[in-house]
Amino acid sequence: MSATLKQDGDLRTIAAWEIVSIVSTALLTEWAILSVGGGNRWLLVFPFAVAFAYIFVSQRAWRETARDLGWRRDNFLEALRLLALPMLLVSVVFIIYGYLNGQLDFSKWLKGRTILGLPVFGLLWGLVQQYVLQGFINRRAQVIWGKGWRSILLVAVLFGVLHLPNPALTAATFLGGLIWAAVYQRAPNLYALALSHAFMTWVLISTLSPQTLHGLRVGYKFFG
Amino acid sequence: MLKNQPSPRLRVSNVSAPASLSQSARRRLTHLLFFKSILEILFVSALAAGFHFIAFNPSLRGSLDRADAREVAGWALDEAQPSARVEVQLYLDGSFAASRTADRPRPDVLEAGRAADARHGFVFDTPALAAGEHEARVYAVHASNDEARRTLTLIGSPLRFHVAARETLDASGTNEPTEGASRR
Numbered sequence: 001m002s003a004t005l006k007q008d009g010d011l012r013t014i015a016a017w018e019i020v021s022i023v024s025t026a027l028l029t030e031w032a033i034l035s036v037g038g039g040n041r042w043l044l045v046f047p048f049a050v051a052f053a054y055i056f057v058s059q060r061a062w063r064e065t066a067r068d069l070g071w072r073r074d075n076f077l078e079a080l081r082l083l084a085l086p087m088l089l090v091s092v093v094f095i096i097y098g099y100l101n102g103q104l105d106f107s108k109w110l111k112g113r114t115i116l117g118l119p120v121f122g123l124l125w126g127l128v129q130q131y132v133l134q135g136f137i138n139r140r141a142q143v144i145w146g147k148g149w150r151s152i153l154l155v156a157v158l159f160g161v162l163h164l165p166n167p168a169l170t171a172a173t174f175l176g177g178l179i180w181a182a183v184y185q186r187a188p189n190l191y192a193l194a195l196s197h198a199f200m201t202w203v204l205i206s207t208l209s210p211q212t213l214h215g216l217r218v219g220y221k222f223f224g
Numbered sequence: 225m226l227k228n229q230p231s232p233r234l235r236v237s238n239v240s241a242p243a244s245l246s247q248s249a250r251r252r253l254t255h256l257l258f259f260k261s262i263l264e265i266l267f268v269s270a271l272a273a274g275f276h277f278i279a280f281n282p283s284l285r286g287s288l289d290r291a292d293a294r295e296v297a298g299w300a301l302d303e304a305q306p307s308a309r310v311e312v313q314l315y316l317d318g319s320f321a322a323s324r325t326a327d328r329p330r331p332d333v334l335e336a337g338r339a340a341d342a343r344h345g346f347v348f349d350t351p352a353l354a355a356g357e358h359e360a361r362v363y364a365v366h367a368s369n370d371e372a373r374r375t376l377t378l379i380g381s382p383l384r385f386h387v388a389a390r391e392t393l394d395a396s397g398t399n400e401p402t403e404g405a406s407r408r
Contacts, residue, residue, distance in 0.1 A: 011245060014253055021257055025264060032268050036275035046267055054260050061249035 015143035018058060019158070022136060025051045026162050030219025055136050062139075069135040070190035079192035082183045087196055090175065091203045098207030106206045119198065126197030127190060133159055133177070134184040134193060147185045155181035163218045168208060176200055279375045281366040284310065285338065286326070286379035291360035293387045296348040299333050300326040300364045300379050307340040311365040313376065314348045317358055322348050323365075355389040 029047045037043040059069065066072070098104035137158060141151035156177030163169040180193050204213065214222060245253070286300030300310045314321045330345035338344075346362070360383050363376035 010250065014245065014250060014257075017257055018253070021260060025260075028264060028268060033271060036271050043271065047264065050260055050263060054256060057256060058253060061253050062245055 012144045015140040018054075019137055019140050019154075022051055022055065022132065023158055023162070027219075030162070030221075032220075035220040051132075055132065059136070064139070068188070069131070069139070070184065070188035070193070072189060073191070075187045075189050076192050079183055079187040079189035080195070082187055083179070083192060083196045086179045087200065090179075090200070094203050094207040101209070103209050104207055106202075122198030122201050123194055126201070127194035130180065130184075130190050130193040130197055134180065134188070135190060138181050138184055142185070152178060152181040152185065165222050166214050166216075166218050168212050168214070169216065169218060172200075172204055278368050279366070279373055280377065281364075281375075284364040284366065284377045284379075286310070286312075286344075286362075286364060288360065288362045288380035288383055291350075291383035291385045293350055293353065293385070295350055296360045296362065296383075297346065298362060298380060299330045299345045300362070301333065301339050301344040302364075303338070306338070309343070312346050312379065313363050313365060315361045315363065316351070316353065318361075321351055324348065326364075353387045355387050357384060357386055359384050 025047050029044060033043055033047060095104065133155060138151065138155045141154045145151045145154070156174050159177035160170045160174030163173045176197070180196065184193060205216075217224070281302060281304070283302055283304035284300065285303055286298060288296070288298040290297045296314055300312050302308050302310055309325045309327045311323065312326050313323045324346060326346040327343045328345035328347055329342045331342045333339050333344050334342040348362075350360075362379045364379050365374055365376060367374050
């Protein structure tokens with residue numbers, strides 16, 4: 001009995017350490033590497049490569065399949081169904097806010113981008129973020145606390161922290177993190193989450209002023 | 225015999241997805257986490273050292289010799305390029321006041337063998353200041369990253385000086401010139 005508890009404790013310790021390690025890599029990149037790198041984007045290759053290499057190795061060690069992680073199509077509609085209501089509610093709130101503040105413009109994302117710019121970039125970047133956030137952090141949080149509000153809250157808090165010190169983005173990503181983490185625990189599907197991520201980014205850009213969003217800058221770049 | 229035995233697997237029961245880790249995998253992940261941390265520390269340390277080397281010029285030298293209600297003067301040079309002119313910036317009470325090139329004649333700097341020529345001095349006209357205590361600091365400017373980044377190196381030590389009420393009136397042109405300000 002006590003041996004089992006110790007083994008469970010060992011797993012939880014490793015899972016917690018893995019979360020801390022990946023989050024600290026992201027924070028190190030946002031706050032230290034970008035600040036001393038003078039805008040040299042090639043410097044980002046190293047932390048990204050190290051973090052993703054670790055994630056791949058870890059997922060193999062935990063014997064997680066692509067299907068476990070959410071690279072699947074069978075529950076795509078179920079995940080979309082779960083996402084629909086919270087996304088609708090949040091979108092309506094943002095649209096009303098944007099309308100009242102004279103910021104409502106659904107073509108705002110086109111400025112300075114090609115017609116495919118935001119959809120492609122938004123979907124790919126959303127997919128990468130959701131893969132790390134849900135496919136790694138959420139799953140490790142479940143190792144620590146199982147399914148439920150504690151692991152969902154942890155994912156949302158960490159997602160918000162990664163968008164500091166941008167107040168609007170921190171609040172928005174915390175809220176989004178809550179919704180996405182909860183949906184992922186019920187229907188793990190990364191494609192649906194990426195779609196939702198891109199859609200909510202579009203809503204955010206279309207309803208809030210660039211000053212409020214601070215150019216979507218986070219970390220050290222927020223001050224630049 | 226031992227090699228053929230499956231390694232014991234650890235399992236957390238209340239996880240939605242199968243969460244299990246063999247003993248060897250657990251050891252490997254622990255080692256990898258250590259290795260990843262060390263790798264990142266080394267990378268950031270190297271980056272910080274490189275940044276310091278590029279962004280700051282360790283061969284900037286100079287002195288802030290005088291600061292009063294009329295002028296702030298001294299000299300500055302780059303020992304690695306003794307014939308180059310250095311840009312200097314004056315800060316009064318922590319706020320930017322003026323910028324110029326240190327190219328005024330300073331024979332004493334040449335005589336001391338610190339430069340290739342004498343034109344390394346600077347003199348700023350002190351702007352109108354309120355009566356009371358003030359602090360002057362002069363920084364040498366070093367540009368890097370194609371002029372995108374500019375860092376400041378303090379020249380000499382900050383100097384504090386006192387501006388009398390009469391000098392404040394002088395500066396606004398409403399009074400006759402008076403004797404210089406006191407320097408501390």
